[in-house]
Structures are given as C-alpha cells and as structure tokens.
Amino acid sequence: MSGLRSDSGKRLCQRWGVPAQGYFDKNGKWYHVPQSFPAALCDPRGYILFRAEKDLAGCAGLAVGKTIHVPSGISKLQGYRRMP
Numbered sequence: 001m002s003g004l005r006s007d008s009g010k011r012l013c014q015r016w017g018v019p020a021q022g023y024f025d026k027n028g029k030w031y032h033v034p035q036s037f038p039a040a041l042c043d044p045r046g047y048i049l050f051r052a053e054k055d056l057a058g059c060a061g062l063a064v065g066k067t068i069h070v071p072s073g074i075s076k077l078q079g080y081r082r083m084p
Contacts, residue, residue, distance in 0.1 A: 012042045016083050020049055028073035033064060041074050046082040048074050 009022030020038035023031045028043035034056065040047040050056040056064065061077045063069040074080055 009040065009042045012047065012083075013040055016047065018047060018049060022047070028075055029070050031068040031070070033066070033068055041068070041070070043074055046075065046080055048077050048080045 009024035011022070012018075012024065013020055013022035018040050020040040021034060021036055022040050022042050023034060024042045025031055026044060028041070031041050034050070034053075037053055037056075038049060038051045039056070040049045048059075050059070056062070056068075059077065059079075061070060061072060063071070070077070075082070
C-alpha cells in the first residue's frame, strides 16, 4: 500500500466498515491525537478502535503527548484487528 494519501485512515475505515474517525501510519507507530471519538488507529493491515478518550489514555503500549507514539506498532496492541 505505498503512496497512500493523508486521508488513508478515513478510506480504510470506510473499506473495513469501521464506524470511526480513522488515523493512518504505514508503520503503525506515529499518529495525530484524535480530536473526536470513536477513533481508529490504522496501519495497512488492520486497526485498533478507541470508543472514548479514556480508552486511548488507558491503552498500554501508547505514549500520548502532542502525537501518539506506539514503539512496537499497533499490531502488537491488545484489541488490534487484522483485516484481510
């Protein structure tokens, strides 16, 4: 999935039927902090859904500041859904 556009999170959520605002990183490690929820952090192979801000804040494996850093990638997080 090279050459994905900045709206790729939105497009993937639409394709996968995820009812959320989508955020995308091809490596699954850096994201903008969602301003509304539900929100999904997506990579080319799947996503993790956060229904509320408290769910994002309480997720082990995320470092939330001005951006979201996921050192091991979202695919290693509990709740990650791999898509076909």
